[in-house]
Amino acid sequence: MPNTGDIEAVDPSQRSDSQVKVYAVPPREGAAPAEVVDGFLEAMTSDDLQFATARKYLTKAASRKWDPGSRTTVLADGPTRRATPANDRDAPQVSSTFELSGTEVAVVDKQHAYQPDKGEYRNVIHLIHQNSKEWRIDDLPAGLLLSLSDFQRNYHSVNKYYFSSASSSGSSGASGPPGTAGSSGQDWLVADPVYLRQGIDPETRMDPLTQTVASLLDGPTNWLRPVASSRFPSGTALKKGVRALTLDDRNGLKVPLNARASGVGQGQCRMMAAQLLFTLRDVTAMRVAQVELERADGSQLCVLSADQSQEYAPDRTSGTPAGEYFVDGKGRLVRMQAVGADTSGKADPEPVAGPLGAGAKPLSTVAVARDERHAAGVSKNSATLSRASIVSGDGSAEQLYTSRAKQEKDRLSAPSWDGRGDLWVADRDPAHPRLLRFADGSGEPHPVPVVGLDGARIEGLRMSSDGARIALLLWKDGHTTLKVGRVVRRQTGSGTTVSAVEELRPGAPQMADVTAVSWASRSRLVVVGKEAGGVQQVRYMQADGSVSGVNPLPGANRITAVAASDDDRLPLMALSDEDGIVRLPLRANWKTVVEEGKSPVYPG
Structure with missing residues (x-):
């Protein structure tokens, strides 16, 4: 028995333990x-x-x-x-x-x-x-009517994966011939979060693993459908009567499908299997090592291992641990040499190669391309966006864009790269506010319409690694809120172009004011903000607006910027107005890296 601590009353209706099983009681005779x-x-x-x-x-x-x-x-x-x-x-x-x-x-x-x-x-x-x-x-x-605690006890979030598409039709069936990635020309997987039952589903009688496979076969959700599609042919489902799927002794999974999938070729089948492997990564305690798809008659359709599925990975990087970057006190882009999950908090930052690390033109904010070969920086007065190599000292910075706004706070936001190599920035000029995209990170800016702004101004942005979603900080009526929009791409004669950002939905509905945001994984965000009348907190959120995890992360003093990697083993970074550049290693508290610096970023 504990001998310290407060006594706490427990309301039996507030059950958050996923191991609790509730047994329904039938109505008694003569009940009022x-x-x-x-x-x-x-x-x-x-x-x-x-x-x-x-x-x-x-x-x-x-x-x-x-x-x-x-x-x-x-x-x-x-x-x-x-x-x-x-x-x-x-x-x-x-x-x-x-x-x-x-x-x-x-x-x-x-x-x-x-x-x-x-x-x-x-x-x-x-x-x-x-x-x-x-x-x-x-x-x-x-339908059902549940309290939040009962919902959290009964349901858990699962990421389904579909291939991005430049088509606006949004078909959930097969798109493109076997071995192709449809109209986009890219084999990019996009996460589509849904909520499924923790245990046996009362209606379908399927276990969680089988529920997940069945949900994947149903196709993407309506919100994601216009920008992503499944490689499973339309109408594909589990073979009739299948209610339980189990891993074999080698962690392989056989998935029997109905006749709608029996005629697909090997290229398309491998992409179908890749969707399954990525979807099942966080569903089972054991890693699924291989997926075998079966025809309705029981014959083998194709086999794909987890290692082979990496060619379709949603976040394609150079294969090395992501670097940690920030702008030092001299306005230079520097990289920390101490990377990973150490808890010392110490770092030995060194300027990157090239003009952005030289300091001749001091920077205010930066973004590093996901291949870590180029970076973009906004000038100290927030007016000019430039791009340069960070692996070669040769050449000068390419000036991409200059804002005409009179005040510094109305000029350029911090830039962001998506996984396709495109660079994004917002010009906050009140006379001409725009969201701008630079294809392949250079050349002329392409204005991207944002549907549903409703008079709000874009204060900040972060692109997802798959390039299909964008997190926007929107200022209106004295408050900054977080919205997540889908990025619609269309195929043209000269390639793929972005037509609009649309269907903005709340990314942190609990927070009245959001200060900073960063993508923390394929469908998760780390958000800095506060609820109405509350104090600042750092919290993980799902991209659909649900809370990821119950408790906020340890707080730091007045955080104004935050950075996270898609690799959750790497520590969070942040800018504290009082402590400088700080890091949050795993299972530790915030630690100061350097007292003078700004714009902490991971690639992206």
Whole structure:
């Protein structure tokens, strides 16, 4: 027994332990309407197959119509019920109505996509006294209604992977002949986060591994569909009757498919297998070493190992550990020599080769290309964007763009590179604000329209490694918020071009003000900000706006910039107004690297 610490009351409705199993209780004989409603709401949180016990609270007609998988509404503290007798004054003995209310956190749709929706929830649930014997629910809200704690206990986030596409059609079927990457000409995998059941799914009766495979075969979510597609032919599903997939003693997985996939060639089949391998990376405790796809008749379609799937990796780097960079006190781009997960906090920064490391033209912010051969820097007065090699001392910097804004705060944001080699920056000039893209990191700027800004100004941006998503810091009405948009690319006669950024969705809906953001993995962001009336915190967020992990990271003093690597073994870096450039190694606290510096970045 502990002999120190405070006593804490535990509300049984606030279960966050994923190992807790809830058993539904059927309605007792003669239960009052309020008791029936409470029992049904509790039964929705159970793992009962087909929600058989929950259906006992419904009339037969309501049970036939109720589709628990149609949507899941997540409320901060669960629904509050209140009787509304005015609705039943004409027949109080045979009819009873309750209002359900709460604070809505999100909705998970039929595709398992998480959609944050902070606001007030109101709905009604209606009961009848059937056959003058028992009260049963005959009208109810669609899908499931869960508290946030019950949702976190029952569901977990999974990244599905699809191939990026320059087509705007967004078909979820096969796109392009076997061995090709469709209209984009690139074999880029893009993460598509969804929420699936932690254990056996009550409706499909599938275990988590099989649920994940089935969800992947269903195709990308509606939000990602216009910029990504599956290499599985349209209509591909698991072979009828398959409800459980298991790894063999060599960590190989056989996946039997229906007849829709039986005719694909080896090139396309390898890409199908790559989608599976990347999707399953974080689903099982053991790493899936190989995937074998089978035809409907049981014959082998193709085999792909985890090592072979790396040619389709979403984050293609030089293969060496990513460098840690920042701008030192002399305005030079420098690289830390101490990389990795050491906890000393010490570093020996050295200027990079080339003009950006020489300091002749001091820099304010920088971005390093993902192959770490080039970098882009914004001048000290935030007016001019330049690009230069950082592996060769020869040559001068290429001046790419100059903002005409009168004030420094209205000029250029920090730049960012995507994994395709394109460079992005925002010109914050109030007279002519623009999001700009430089194809292959040089040449003329290409303005990219952003749909849905609604009068907000882009203060900062970070591109994902796959180039299909962009994280935007938007300023409006005195607040800076985070939005994530999809990057729509179209195939033209001269190649692939970006047509727009669209479908902006909240990236940190809990935060009233966001100070800094960085991509931390294929679908995760590290966000610095604060809730209304709260203090600054550093937190991991999923790209769909859900919280990644329960607790915020250790805080530092007044962080104004943050950087993370797609490799989660590498420490976070940040700029603290009080402590300078700081690092957060694994299982440690923030440590100062240098007291004078700015713009900490990893490649990207």
